[in-house]
Amino acid sequence: MKGGTRVPGRQTRPVEKEKQLVEPVPVVRNRIPAPAAVALVTALTALLTLLGGPVALAQPAPPIEINVYVVEPPEQNGGRPDTLRSIAQRTLGDPDRATEIFALNQGRRQPDGGALTTPDDPLRPGWLLRLPGDASGPDVRRGLLNEDAPAPAATAGGIRIPIVLALVAGLVLLQLTLAIVFRRRLSRGIRALSGAVAARWARLRAPARQRRELARNRTIAAPWRQDDRALAMASTVFAELAGVDRPPPALEIHPSAIAVRTAPGAALPAPWNEVEPTSWRRPLPIRDDVAGPPVARVGGTPDCQVVLDLSWCDGAVAVDGPPTVARALAVSVLAGLSRRAGMGFAVLGTLPAVTAPVRPLGNLGDLAALVQGHGASAPAGGPLRAGARRRPVHGVVVVGDDVDPGTAEAAAEICTRPGSTWVAIVLGNPVAAHWHWTVHPTGVVEITMLERDLVAAL
Numbered sequence: 001m002k003g004g005t006r007v008p009g010r011q012t013r014p015v016e017k018e019k020q021l022v023e024p025v026p027v028v029r030n031r032i033p034a035p036a037a038v039a040l041v042t043a044l045t046a047l048l049t050l051l052g053g054p055v056a057l058a059q060p061a062p063p064i065e066i067n068v069y070v071v072e073p074p075e076q077n078g079g080r081p082d083t084l085r086s087i088a089q090r091t092l093g094d095p096d097r098a099t100e101i102f103a104l105n106q107g108r109r110q111p112d113g114g115a116l117t118t119p120d121d122p123l124r125p126g127w128l129l130r131l132p133g134d135a136s137g138p139d140v141r142r143g144l145l146n147e148d149a150p151a152p153a154a155t156a157g158g159i160r161i162p163i164v165l166a167l168v169a170g171l172v173l174l175q176l177t178l179a180i181v182f183r184r185r186l187s188r189g190i191r192a193l194s195g196a197v198a199a200r201w202a203r204l205r206a207p208a209r210q211r212r213e214l215a216r217n218r219t220i221a222a223p224w225r226q227d228d229r230a231l232a233m234a235s236t237v238f239a240e241l242a243g244v245d246r247p248p249p250a251l252e253i254h255p256s257a258i259a260v261r262t263a264p265g266a267a268l269p270a271p272w273n274e275v276e277p278t279s280w281r282r283p284l285p286i287r288d289d290v291a292g293p294p295v296a297r298v299g300g301t302p303d304c305q306v307v308l309d310l311s312w313c314d315g316a317v318a319v320d321g322p323p324t325v326a327r328a329l330a331v332s333v334l335a336g337l338s339r340r341a342g343m344g345f346a347v348l349g350t351l352p353a354v355t356a357p358v359r360p361l362g363n364l365g366d367l368a369a370l371v372q373g374h375g376a377s378a379p380a381g382g383p384l385r386a387g388a389r390r391r392p393v394h395g396v397v398v399v400g401d402d403v404d405p406g407t408a409e410a411a412a413e414i415c416t417r418p419g420s421t422w423v424a425i426v427l428g429n430p431v432a433a434h435w436h437w438t439v440h441p442t443g444v445v446e447i448t449m450l451e452r453d454l455v456a457a458l
Helices: 015-019 034-052 084-092 095-105 163-181 183-226 228-243 323-337 364-372 405-415
Strands: 064-070 128-131 141-145 250-253 257-261 273-276 279-283 295-301 304-309 316-320 344-348 359-361 395-399 422-427 435-439 444-447 452-456
Touching (some): 064 084, 084 128, 095 128, 128 141, 183 295, 183 323, 183 452, 228 295, 228 304, 295 323, 295 444, 316 405, 323 395, 323 452, 344 364, 364 395, 364 405, 395 405, 405 422
Parallel strands (some): 316 422, 316 435, 344 359, 344 395
Antiparallel strands (some): 064 128, 064 141, 250 304, 257 279, 295 304, 295 452, 444 452
16 A cells, blocks of 8 residues: 555565566557557667668667566465456556556466456466556565567578568558558448449440340240230130129230239129139130220230230320330330220320331321310319220220420320320320329339239230
């Protein structure tokens, strides 16, 4: 304790222990982390060696005198083992300063090979504990702390490491140490850089990838363009389903069967079989000449074609996506409808050449006159007025993507008026429509009403 008070039962310490050397204890107090500082010193030392020769390393740093405490066995300490708190009480006058002693000695190798790792570790007799500079009292001894000195020059018969290699090794050690110390920042930086490179690479590869996928999907859709019987069968099946409660607006044509999905609780007559709730299948019909509603083949999968009953579209279909692919889908739909007798076709704006005879429209007045000629009445609130209602369809007008949005919206409204028998397929403009088709650059079409993606019938 301060003031020189002796603890009863303590024995006199041998004098020779006062001069024992104490190993340095790394204490991180500066902004530069200790490993980085060591590596930096190594690199600078190698550089000085390169510039000034081995003489610059010949003189070791002088030792530093510090305060130390020698841990005694319990029998020489009044029967009680030393602890950090008892040592802090005797040498610093405050047991709570035991944390300072721990910080000075944590991890430092002791003479018996042990080390202090936690404040609660038992202290072994003979350990040398470094004390703060203001420690005092009879238990405090003075020791010498030797700074780490570079290795001396090799003697005769030894091999000197080339100075240049030492400099390179120091710089490499510095870089590795900084990478370890700042690994979190380095990791974040590497992740950000790799993410940016990956995104850039994906953008560069996107056009080529999209072209490959578009070509593959066009290959899948190619046989559909010659499959007129699939559309005829679809029209026949829709005609058969017209009398059931809540008939489905879409069906799938498989190589040996036709499948539909119905509303919950709906029932279909024979030869339909319910394979699972709301999912029905039947064999392909023998006849395909029943006059049914006009149908549009919008896409499918390698195993089936998906066909929609246009009489449920409520007068307007909005087609979004890249102009080239959206136009190709519209042309495909018109090509399928052109095989149906009595269908009329018109275009407001521009559209690539199609096989069906198409009537060009100069303005909304031409469209209104065309639709009025087939029984359309006055406006009644737009295409979403009361949900879709089945209606006969006698013609299709394609509104090109070069038409301004206001005109496109007005064209959709004209075709959705009560009594209209024309369907507006609007390309590239977000109009109010009961049906929405989104075509992707890869040749995939997303049908909102079906809640699925299909290979577009291009």
